[in-house]
Amino acid sequence: MHERRELPENWASDFDLFDPAYVEDPYSDWVQMRAQCPVARSERYGGAVLPVRHEDIAQIAHDPATFSSRVLEATGPVPSPGRELKMPPITSDPPDHDEQRRLLLPLFTKPRIRALEGIARRRAAELIDAFGDRTVVDAADEFARHIPVTVIARMLGVPVQDEATFDRWVVMMLKEGPKEQAVRREAIRAITAYFSQLIAVQRESGQEDGGIVQALLTKRDTGPTLTDDDIVGMCLLVLVAGIDTTWSAIGSCLWHLATHPVDRRRLVDDPALLDTAIEELLRAYAPITIGRTATCPTSVGGVQMAAGDRVLLPFAAANRDPNAFDRADEVLIDREENRHLTFGLGIHRCIGSNLARMELKVALTEWLRRVPEFELAGERDVTWTGANVRGPEVLHLRFAAAALDGGDR
Amino acid sequence: MRIKVDPARCQGHNRCLDLARDLFVDDDFGYVTEVGDGSVPADEVRRAELAVLNCPEAAIELIAD
Ligand code: HEM
Ligand code: SF4
Numbered sequence: 001m002h003e004r005r006e007l008p009e010n011w012a013s014d015f016d017l018f019d020p021a022y023v024e025d026p027y028s029d030w031v032q033m034r035a036q037c038p039v040a041r042s043e044r045y046g047g048a049v050l051p052v053r054h055e056d057i058a059q060i061a062h063d064p065a066t067f068s069s070r071v072l073e074a075t076g077p078v079p080s081p082g083r084e085l086k087m088p089p090i091t092s093d094p095p096d097h098d099e100q101r102r103l104l105l106p107l108f109t110k111p112r113i114r115a116l117e118g119i120a121r122r123r124a125a126e127l128i129d130a131f132g133d134r135t136v137v138d139a140a141d142e143f144a145r146h147i148p149v150t151v152i153a154r155m156l157g158v159p160v161q162d163e164a165t166f167d168r169w170v171v172m173m174l175k176e177g178p179k180e181q182a183v184r185r186e187a188i189r190a191i192t193a194y195f196s197q198l199i200a201v202q203r204e205s206g207q208e209d210g211g212i213v214q215a216l217l218t219k220r221d222t223g224p225t226l227t228d229d230d231i232v233g234m235c236l237l238v239l240v241a242g243i244d245t246t247w248s249a250i251g252s253c254l255w256h257l258a259t260h261p262v263d264r265r266r267l268v269d270d271p272a273l274l275d276t277a278i279e280e281l282l283r284a285y286a287p288i289t290i291g292r293t294a295t296c297p298t299s300v301g302g303v304q305m306a307a308g309d310r311v312l313l314p315f316a317a318a319n320r321d322p323n324a325f326d327r328a329d330e331v332l333i334d335r336e337e338n339r340h341l342t343f344g345l346g347i348h349r350c351i352g353s354n355l356a357r358m359e360l361k362v363a364l365t366e367w368l369r370r371v372p373e374f375e376l377a378g379e380r381d382v383t384w385t386g387a388n389v390r391g392p393e394v395l396h397l398r399f400a401a402a403a404l405d406g407g408d409r
Numbered sequence: 410m411r412i413k414v415d416p417a418r419c420q421g422h423n424r425c426l427d428l429a430r431d432l433f434v435d436d437d438f439g440y441v442t443e444v445g446d447g448s449v450p451a452d453e454v455r456r457a458e459l460a461v462l463n464c465p466e467a468a469i470e471l472i473a474d
Binding site: 275 | 464
């Protein structure tokens with residue numbers, strides 16, 4: 001990685017989430033921020049406060065009364081109350097949140113997730129087969145992102161032929177959306193219309209294995225508080241929370257292994273270390289930065305906030321705080337104590353964490369089995385996304401052609 | 410040794426299930442309690458410690474008898 005830069009002038013009062021140096025390496029900036037301005041603020045992109053200490057981030061995540069989840073976007077205008085995009089339970093606060101969350105939780109338990117492992121594994125194998133005899137591929141575009149799309153489509157009960165459309169919407173909403181509000185609105189409109197239609201179709205057909213949509217429709221018959229809009233919102237949430245996050249995590253893991261051959265060879269030699277290594281890679285490259293909105297005048301680490309102000313929770317910054325972790329900025333793939341915040345903390349803890357871990361393990365296992373030796377294909381062959389989700393958007397990797405042998409077990 | 414999960418803190422991250430499958434049991438929602446009275450057999454102590462050290466919510470306590 002490049003030299004640590006000095007923080008730009010006025011960073012404490014004018015930080016920029018899309019500053020190219022911050023997007024490429026926020027970790028270095030956080031080291032300096034912890035010393036100089038552990039809570040920064042900015043009026044850019046709708047305005048936000050940015051804490052980088054573990055204690056501040058944990059405290060905010062544990063205080064939903066003061067810090068509402070009604071707006072999660074890191075950028076863009078903070079809509080007035082009632083005008084937000086609702087995606088229960090992630091955009092809900094107590095007391096509504098718990099009941100909504102409990103509608104989804106049973107669909108994400110370990111046994112449920114185990115049943116999806118075969119789908120993920122087959123998809124991963126197919127994607128590697130499709131590399132053919134090429135020796136340079138874009139692992140973000142041709143591998144990482146398709147695994148979660150396939151799994152989530154199956155979970156929602158969406159026909160496989162709609163996968164490509166899904167993929168496009170997610171890119172529009174979460175990657176292009178933060179900079180282009182019109183693109184984001186367009187994506188949300190398309191997705192919402194699609195799910196409304198899917199609900200109607202599934203209500204008609206009442207098929208047994210209709211996935212999450214079907215399960216929610218069934219629950220509604222016994223729990224009258226669930227509206228069509230709630231179901232659409234939940235589908236939207238599963239789609240956006242389950243795809244982009246996981247593909248970013250898979251991509252970051254591959255980027256790390258491409259640039260750290262010692263770690264890579266160790267995992268190839270000792271696959272039993274993979275579970276521990278995945279936790280460490282999740283800690284070090286936690287993709288999510290999520291927003292909260294102050295419900296009343298308050299302060300974060302001494303920085304004042306008015307009601308309606310946004311604060312961001314960059315979970316990777318908490319994970320790299322030396323006050324919370326030994327050798328916090330080092331990636332130690334055999335780290336055994338790892339109380340990381342990558343899946344959040346408190347009542348909104350990621351519902352999909354079992355699923356994400358399964359997909360990561362399948363993706364990395366299949367990749368390392370088939371492509372044990374690989375490296376970045378060139379100088380500028382990775383670009384990172386910023387704002388809410390950080391991960392490689394482009395990740396060109398090179399490997400020996402022979403590496404692809406061994407497709408058949 | 411005994412373990413005790415604080416239900417008010419547990420958010421169902423399920424790290425404990427990954428690390429010490431025999432000591433914890435989850436409900437239909439993924440929230441977890443200790444198995445039985447929480448006693449930890451001698452050969453499970455390290456696993457219990459790892460569960461404690463990896464629970465993101467610090468919801469698990471390891472108590473000496
Ligand atoms: C590596 C991949 C993933 C990461 C890093 C991640 C991270 C997170 C984080 C940090 C939160 C908390 C948000 C907050 O505090 O406001 C969260 C919530 C959530 N995640 Fe994930 N997530 C991942 C994968 C998934 C997957 C695969 C799904 C499945 C659909 C999913 C579904 C959800 C849902 C539904 C919530 C909202 C829970 C609530 O509000 O009660 N996530 N995720
Ligand atoms: S790791 Fe902690 S929070 Fe997660 S299920 Fe176990 S006790 Fe609950």
